[in-house]
Amino acid sequence: MQLRISLQDGTPIYQQIVEQVKYLVAAGRLKSGADIPPIRVLAEQLRINPNTVARAYLELQREGIVSMRQGTGTTVAEVKTLLPRREKLRLLGPPADGLLTRARHLDLSLEDVIALLRERDAAMHPESTR
Amino acid sequence: MQLRISLQDGTPIYQQIVEQVKYLVAAGRLKSGADIPPIRVLAEQLRINPNTVARAYLELQREGIVSMRQGTGTTVAEVKTLLPRREKLRLLGPPADGLLTRARHLDLSLEDVIALLRERDAAMHPESTR
């Protein structure tokens, strides 16, 4: 797993790791059940303290992205089947509300937001081969 | 303007002010051009330091919600006309991407997200009389 972190861009290291792993999972580059590098290995690779990696993994676990087991290692969790649909939607509520509120401030309509989402979504995974 | 802040809920005071003012504006309870209480007045009302209120107002100004002028006071800005449309959409990009990423993690489709947004939007301002 190849990650790239910057020590001076202001955003915390552990958060950079979280974001990049989340991206890899979302992009399908890390499949459910796949092994994530051990804390020490990734720490050495990135030249940072193991605790910082542990912090990142802990956050990923808290969000249900990965599953950690002492002695065994860390793997990508099977989010798809773990939560019922209504629970997933509940998790998505706050960020959705935040987006709508910001749009409202800017006097943009719901349809504007939806159009923006479609555009962004298309840009994120360009379903080229279909 | 009636605000309610909690000193021990963890979230910074200035941020609570920001959120509540943003809500009042979004809900139409504070119209464009309306006066916001002077820094000292609100500070005294909330029993906090004027600097904390100033910090909140500064943030609101930075986001284009209010307009401050020394000697005169602070008023609700006319967001609608201040920014060009493409700039508004640009501001909405990051939260939109964040929402899509989270949805992807949960294996929810774009259409699911859009449906959720419509639902939330309807709940936020229940255009009852239509």
Add this chain to the structure above:
DNA sequence: ACTAATGTATTAGTTCTCTAATACACCCAG
């Protein structure tokens, strides 16, 4: 010009966040 009201700037102290150093606990292959 004066004055009262407003936002602005400087400084400081407390608390929280982030990272690290180090030691501990668990799991599994041999």
Add this chain to the structure above:
DNA sequence: CTGGGTGTATTAGAGAACTAATACATTAGT
């Protein structure tokens, strides 16, 4: 049961965030 590999816990220190105390600068009315 032992050893190497794994995640976990404790402590500490540097830095940033938050709030406050206090003084300064600008505006508008008189």
